[in-house]
Amino acid sequence: MESLTQSFEKVDQQTSEELTPWLNAREEATRSLVANGWQRLYSGLTPHRASVTLLDPSESLQISLQIPVDADGEAQGDWDLWIEACQRQLSLPLRTWLEEQGIERSTLRRLSGTERNELEEPLDLKAMLQVAHWLQGPIETIEKLAKANSSQLVLHLAGLGPNS
Template identity: 75%
Template sequence: MDALLHSSGQAGQQASEGLVPWLNAREEATQSLVNHGWQRLYSALTPHRASVTLLDPSESLQISLQIPIDDGEGLGGDWDLWIEACNRQLSVPLRLWLEEQGVERMALCRLSGIGEQSMAQPLDLKAMLQVARWLQDPIETIEAIAKAHSSQLVLHLAGLGPNS
């Protein structure tokens, strides 16, 4: 009986150690966003995936990353990155942050609902494609980490418009 309990404990420890690379990958993938003020809403770990969800400082956008955990049957599961709109327009703090990153001011004003109300547009799929372009550097970083783990990154966009 003691031998059975001992071997069971070793198996649990080995399984926990096997998760460390995936947890490290999750942290590395989200570090650039966290460094720019994105708030970690939650991190989760299940037998099948490690995930994290972040909210931008102005609460206009939410990003969720889901990384499949290798169960010993091979590498290469797709990493899913979701970029979702939380408000109908980009808020002023997010607009200012993107402006500091070099994003063109008129496009940001239009999506922020600043100026003429007729120019304000919801964050529909077309706008979310533009947002994804603005977030190109963090997305490329996450994609490189996925490739280093023999995986590919699948980008999902969700806006608030009627066709999103």
């Protein structure tokens, strides 16, 4: 795990301590994904934002969470959660993990490129909506944390299809 922490001259020890709750919220928000093999690409902390980016085990999807904070340790707006496709189809490790979560095999085969016919689709926005539904548990956890901190979660989806 690589952690990137930017510090500014105006950020002193007291301010860092005030940001600790946001670091804890960031870790709690991503705990279930990390426990299921998602790799932390980087974590960042500035006086204005705590962020983390994770990559699924198959490198098909990337999730980035940005939690806005100010130097006083207060939330300043919406939490942003980005789910982005990194490949045109779901690859085997991610497909296997989703099968274990109870997702239909026929849908997963179509989105993973294992069916070589006209039903094969890239990970466009329609497919990314399905992926977001499958990630409902981790998304609900993040949303609860945002609400507990008087914020709301904004979900952003980015596919690789022509309309994404």
